[in-house]
Amino acid sequence: MKRGKVTMSDVAQLAGVSPMTVSNVINNRVKVSDDARERVLAAIRESGYQLNPSARNLRSGRSGVIGLAVPQIGNAYFGMLAALVIEEARRHGYHVAVEQTGALAKGEAAAIAQSRRLQLDGLILSVVEIDSPAPLVPTQGYPIVLLGEQDLAGRFDHVTVPNEAGTAAATEHLIDQGCERIAVVTGGDLDRLTMITRRYNGYRAALEDRGIEPDPRLRFTLDALSWEGARSTGRRIADSGLGVDGVVAFSDTVAMGVVRGLRDRGVSVPDDVRLIGFDNVPESAVFIPSLSTVSPDHRWKAAKAVDLIVSRIADPALPPRQYTAPFAIIRRESTA
Secondary structure (H helix, E strand, O other), rough: OOOOOOOOHHHHHHHHOOOHHHHHHHHHHOOOHHHHHHHHHHHHHOOOOOOHHHHHHHHHOOEEEEEEOOOOOHHHHHHHHHHHHHHHHHHOOOOEEEOOOOHHHHHHHHHHHHHOOOOOOEEEEOOOOOOOOOOOOOOOOOOOEEEEEEOOOHHEEEOOOHHHHHHHHHHHHHHHHHOOEEEEEEOOOOOOOHHHHHHHHHHHHHHHOOOOOOOOHHHOOOOOOHHHHHHHHHHHHOOOOOOOOEEEOOOOHHHHHHHHHHOOOOOOOOOOOEEEOOOHHHHOOOOOOOEEEEEEOOHHHHHHHHHHHHHHHHHOOOOOOEEEEEEEOOOOHHHH
């Protein structure tokens, strides 16, 4: 099928449903089974069918705009995620309004409140700090899909990445490459269940599974969540005298800073130290050395989040659903 030439009947044939079912999904007229809705939405993505949002919004009384709130739009990971969400939303006939929360609870609560004031049809929120938006902002009946590690007691649709499993696989990759003294670079707060905590737990689990006792001295916390903070941490690893020959960094951005800090001290990656990151941001492939990394399926994650918000807009009474993105280990020069 040629994009732009696809009809509703084409979508119906691809999904194995009637054109009326496709129309009902698109226009949110009647309740459609979850299975049929998923098949229709998948067929829309696969075929490139273009909805007519103006006509649909006029009939439904909706804005045709969904919100996306992320901690930092300038961060490589969240910039990539925003681009994918915008692309997926366009296939459903939606525009996306992007907001920045600063990774602060008040910023996340403000994003919810603002999306409601602007009468956006729903919100995809990358949540970092907020434990429960309910006391701060009324959310009942308003479509929200969460990204990130805070699942808020399973009260919202939630799409996350495989933090423990991914970091465990990254650590095992370094062990398989012959590393014996593997450091981990994390944030400082392990008291709450966050992305940092989950990835650290994956690192420890992999060592223990391989019969290696985790050495607390090999946990290096960032001076600051910044390029310079990661660079400083790389210098501390080089100066530690702990014989580090492998590093697991909790993100690609951090990994790049650590590489620079090691280089400042004359330590070569991968000749002296092998290093692996997490996220597979586009820069990781062209960085020198190119970064080995844990690569969640970002397109899958964006598509799932948009599918969830679209179905939640159609039927706010649906039970909350939880999904974890698949992942792969990408082997590049930094662990060669």
